[in-house]
Amino acid sequence: MNGLPLPDPSRVPGVLGRIVQERAGDYREASPDFGPARPAACLFEAALGGPDLALIAEVKRASPSQGAIAPLDPAAAARAYQSGGAAAISVLTEPRHFDGNPQALHSVVGAVELPVLRKDFVVHPAMLSEAAEWGASATLLMVSVLKEATGAYLQAAHHLGLDALVEVHDETELDVALESGARIIGVNNRDLTTLDINLAVSPRLIRLARQRGFTGVLVAESGYRSPDQIAQIRGLADAVLVGSSLAGSGDLTRAARELLAV
Numbered sequence: 146m147n148g149l150p151l152p153d154p155s156r157v158p159g160v161l162g163r164i165v166q167e168r169a170g171d172y173r174e175a176s177p178d179f180g181p182a183r184p185a186a187c188l189f190e191a192a193l194g195g196p197d198l199a200l201i202a203e204v205k206r207a208s209p210s211q212g213a214i215a216p217l218d219p220a221a222a223a224r225a226y227q228s229g230g231a232a233a234i235s236v237l238t239e240p241r242h243f244d245g246n247p248q249a250l251h252s253v254v255g256a257v258e259l260p261v262l263r264k265d266f267v268v269h270p271a272m273l274s275e276a277a278e279w280g281a282s283a284t285l286l287m288v289s290v291l292k293e294a295t296g297a298y299l300q301a302a303h304h305l306g307l308d309a310l311v312e313v314h315d316e317t318e319l320d321v322a323l324e325s326g327a328r329i330i331g332v333n334n335r336d337l338t339t340l341d342i343n344l345a346v347s348p349r350l351i352r353l354a355r356q357r358g359f360t361g362v363l364v365a366e367s368g369y370r371s372p373d374q375i376a377q378i379r380g381l382a383d384a385v386l387v388g389s390s391l392a393g394s395g396d397l398t399r400a401a402r403e404l405l406a407v
């Protein structure tokens with residue numbers, strides 16, 4: 146299978162739109178063919194599917210909202226998260242705003258047993274082939290970027306043996322994710338067009354997804370800094386994705402453990 150539509154970055158507003166434009170430029174010359182099928186291991190999905198709230202801990206050195214967070218060594222950070230009880234690791238590979246790179250993903254894949262999510266602004270099929278080649282278990286797919294092409298990118302990710310975290314921020318995007326056949330849906334508390342965080346977004350859309358009959362994995366994303374805040378999604382979400390508060394803590398193992406403590 147080949148020939149995915151390329152999303153139109155001019156339809157994406159705000160900060161997100163700018164990053165998506167840059168990423169589309171980076172991959173303008175890349176081949177649209179993403180090669181032969183690979184077997185699916187579904188390790189990322191399995192790691193989040195247990196009875197307890199699973200932590201996806203993120204290797205995040207910088208962000209557009211905070212600037213520099215911490216000069217983490219990706220492999221050491223991932224090992225520290227693993228010791229602290231993380232179920233999976235997310236690694237930013239976006240270079241300009243998140244200080245990520247492909248090598249960070251490579252190092253993390255080699256350093257831990259846990260499944261690894263490639264966190265980037267996927268705007269081209271080559272980004273999926275790369276994720277598979279680099280050893281990632283999963284890729285992020287953002288409905289705010291891919292819109293009606295989300296389902297096609299999801300199929301492509303599955304074809305390459307990757308799980309996909311399909312990210313939404315409002316009800317309209319949730320409907321697109323549900324229709325796409327997503328098995329893992331992430332609800333981002335951060336509006337990436339303005340960078341504002343509202344921790345009420347995840348519980349609301351997670352409840353709605355369940356009401357609509359979604360039986361897959363649900364992930365609450367962004368803005369979590371304390372066990373109290375985590376308590377608001379216990380029993381609702383299957384997993385929580387945390388970056389900045391862990392990455393900037395100085396002691397990643399301890400911060401992960403403390404965040405998960407009831």
Ligand SMILES: O=P(O)(O)OC[C@@H](O)[C@@H](O)c1c[nH]c2ccccc12
Binds near residue numbers: 264390
């Ligand atoms: O650092 P935080 O607030 O804990 O958030 C982590 C993660 O959810 C966030 O990095 C994120 C969620 N969706 C994204 C899409 C692109 C880049 C980054 C993200």
